[in-house]
Amino acid sequence: MSRGAEPDRGAIEFAERLIALLDEGAYTATYKFAVLLALLDSCLEGTSAAGAPPDSVATADLARRVTELYWPQTNPYAGLSGTAILRQNSSGQAEIIRDIRRFRERNAPDPSTPLAEARAKAPLQFAHLLETVEWKLIEMPLPRLQVMGRVHDPFIYRIGWDAHVKRPQTRVAGFDARVHFVGKAAEYLVQLGGLLRPLIETKWANRILRFNRQMVSDAGLPEFLFGAERVSLGAVRPVLRELQGDRCFYCGGGLRSAAEVDHFVPWARWPDNGIENLVASHPGCNNSKRDFFAATRHLEAWLPRFDQTSGLGRNLRDTAGALDWDTHPARTLSVARAFYLHLPGTAKLWLSRDAFENADRPRIVALLAS
Ligand SMILES: [Zn+2]
Incomplete structure (x- = not known):
């Protein structure tokens, strides 16, 4: 046994x-x-x-x-x-x-x-x-x-x-x-x-x-x-929409007037409003994701935000500076590692509205561990 x-x-x-x-x-x-x-x-x-x-x-x-x-x-x-x-x-x-x-x-x-x-x-x-x-x-x-x-x-x-x-x-x-x-x-x-x-x-x-x-x-x-x-995310919403080409971070569909700001690492797991952790999404996608961790493909789409040599990484940092918004990419990335690298083998990750998938462990390790 x-x-x-x-x-x-x-x-x-x-x-x-x-x-x-x-x-x-x-x-x-x-x-x-x-x-x-x-x-x-x-x-x-x-x-x-x-x-x-x-x-x-x-x-x-x-x-x-x-x-x-x-x-x-x-x-x-x-x-x-x-x-x-x-x-x-x-x-x-x-x-x-x-x-x-x-x-x-x-x-x-x-x-x-x-x-x-x-x-x-x-x-x-x-x-x-x-x-x-x-x-x-x-x-x-x-x-x-x-x-x-x-x-x-x-x-x-x-x-x-x-x-x-x-x-x-x-x-x-x-x-x-x-x-x-x-x-x-x-x-x-x-x-x-x-x-x-x-x-x-x-x-x-x-x-x-x-x-x-x-x-x-x-x-x-x-x-x-x-x-x-408790903190209004309204100030960052338009910037996130623009960075994402006015598309929902999760499903890629066009955002209409009611776009919401979602915490990629769920607030219930790590209460933090650092700009790297925020994505614009449909209200429906945000509601469905709730406190779940996002699927491997979403993680992959999220990580370029931490690349300070990329336009996206620099843009986020500049935006945070202009808005006096919190930014601490190293901490946010460490938190993502703490969660994703310790997911149990049976973990289900949120993929899309009402759809989950198994964590792709080798892919997650390749993405996060260095
Ligand atoms: Zn969506």
Whole structure:
């Protein structure tokens, strides 16, 4: 008998321990959820050309991702009175939320401003914000995240610094501002991300409900916190249409007035609006694809966007520059590798409206691995 069909106890045990951490109640802020999602995303974004997850992740990268996650959440929430924002701490407000909120009030008062635009408008202030967020992660949630009851059980990562470090010491040469993954933790985060992400988001939303009992209405809370609709994609739609010759990315049919912007790597798997991940499509094709991964032929049609020597790659980068839109092709390509190179043998990929096909593994490896 092949052992291949048996569940990998390592991955399951890892998932069980991580879920137990989510329910651990000692935490007073929502940092735990943000940091876990940031770790998950960092594993995806740091996947090598050969498909291997990273050994470690820099605290600066975690700070960037945590800030991106909290960005839409630091807007006034319609279910509260006036212009109040959601509380993300058991008493008072979480410091990171306060810092992001302050940055927004000073530099990007319009709630619809995407993070990339705010960063482009106030680069120095944004760099300062990221430094502050990074220090807060180093000081508190990262050393304490893996505490169950009173026991420190580092099964996901080990921190590269002393838990009692003071801020000036982080600026000393040789300070190891990284978390180092333990065993196969990074691999498990990539493998289990599709299951863990919605679970972490649900627990996060529930914690916010507990912290905001004065809420008038919680309808639409998950969408407010994590939804793709929080940033208008309207600004990039005409450019994507033009780059695609006004044809649907998936079926090649002519686009009419109601073209939509689709996330090639599904938002539910990796919430990110980098321009390389966006394609224009028919509403029908977009609706049918939903949270599925696109078929091998679509992957092949998508990859020229990462070729910076091609007109298309340059065009996308120039467009992002002109619109102050987010662009990070290396990260986006790493995420595609993390998913496509780890697809199970039985994976069905979305081909066209109501049609799926098996993943063409050798072709995918030839396209993505280098
Ligand atoms: Zn179409």
